[in-house]
Amino acid sequence: MTGLRHLAVFMLVLLTSLALHSAAGVAQVMGDEAELGRLQSKAEDAIGNDDADGAAMMMGRAALLAAQLSKRETGEKAAFRKSQEALFRSHEHAYRAMALFQRAGGQLPASSGVCGSLALARTSLSHVTELDLPASQDARLLEEGKRLRAASDNWHQIIDAMAAEYQCL
Numbered sequence: 001m002t003g004l005r006h007l008a009v010f011m012l013v014l015l016t017s018l019a020l021h022s023a024a025g026v027a028q029v030m031g032d033e034a035e036l037g038r039l040q041s042k043a044e045d046a047i048g049n050d051d052a053d054g055a056a057m058m059m060g061r062a063a064l065l066a067a068q069l070s071k072r073e074t075g076e077k078a079a080f081r082k083s084q085e086a087l088f089r090s091h092e093h094a095y096r097a098m099a100l101f102q103r104a105g106g107q108l109p110a111s112s113g114v115c116g117s118l119a120l121a122r123t124s125l126s127h128v129t130e131l132d133l134p135a136s137q138d139a140r141l142l143e144e145g146k147r148l149r150a151a152s153d154n155w156h157q158i159i160d161a162m163a164a165e166y167q168c169l
Contacts, residue, residue, distance in 0.1 A: 032069055035065060036066065036084075040058070040062055043055040043056075043059045043091065052095045053095075053099045055095040056092050059088050063085045063088035063092060069081045070085060076141060080141060080144065082127075083152075084148060090125040090155060092124075094159055096117045097110075097114045108166065108167050109168070115168035118168055121159050122159055125156055125159065128148070128152045
C-alpha cells in the first residue's frame, strides 16, 4: 500500500511540475511579447526626448528579441516574428542615421555614414515579408500582421522623407 501511495504522490508532483513548466512557458512568451512592447515604448520615449542613440539601442534589442522568438516558433508565427525583426532593424538603422546626423552638427548634405544607415534601413524594411494573412486561422496573428504591414508602409514613407531631408538622393 505504501508503494502505491508513494507512486501517487510522485505522479501528483510530476503532473504539478509539468503543469507549472508549461504555464511558465506560456508566461515567458507573454512576457517576451510584453517586453517587445516595452522596448518599443522606450524607443518612442527616447526619440521624443531627442535621444536617437537610445532609441536605436532599444529597437536593436527589440529586433534581437523578435529574432529569438522566431526561432522558438513555427509557421506563420515564425514568419511574423522575422518580419517584425526586419521592421525593428529598419527602425534601428534609421535612428542611428538620425544620431549620426546630430553628432555631425546637422550639416547638409548628410555624410555618407548617415546616408548609408538610411540605405540599411531601406534594405531591412525590404525584408518585411508579405504574410499570407487570409489563410491564417489565428485572428490575433491576422490583426498583428495587418498592423505590421501598415507600420512597414508608414515607415517606408518616413525613411524616404528622411533621405530627402538629409539630401541622400
